[in-house]
Amino acid sequence: MNLEVRPVMFEDLARQVLGHGYRRKPSEYVEKIDRITDKDIKKIAERMLSKRPSVVGYGDIKRVPRYELVDKCVAKRHLGELKSKGFFRF
Secondary structure, eight states: OOTTSHHHHHHHHHHHHHHHSSOOOHHHHHHHHHTOOHHHHHHHHHHHHTSOOOOOOOSOOTTSOOHHHHHHHHHHTOHHHHHHTTSOOO
């Protein structure tokens, strides 16, 4: 997070005070993260995957898959199909 630089520290402090009304201690974030369950992650993933996806391309977009294919793969939960077609290089 690069919090060793004063402007970044001030920005972080201001964001926390504006968003929460006070500065949160790192231990508060650790406690919140530790309370996350598998069920929570599945719930969020289901909610994200139940909506139609957004597709954004940058640069040479010749290899970007058609929206219809992405939408179908997300709906069927077959995201590996997109990778197997060589659309993503990771």
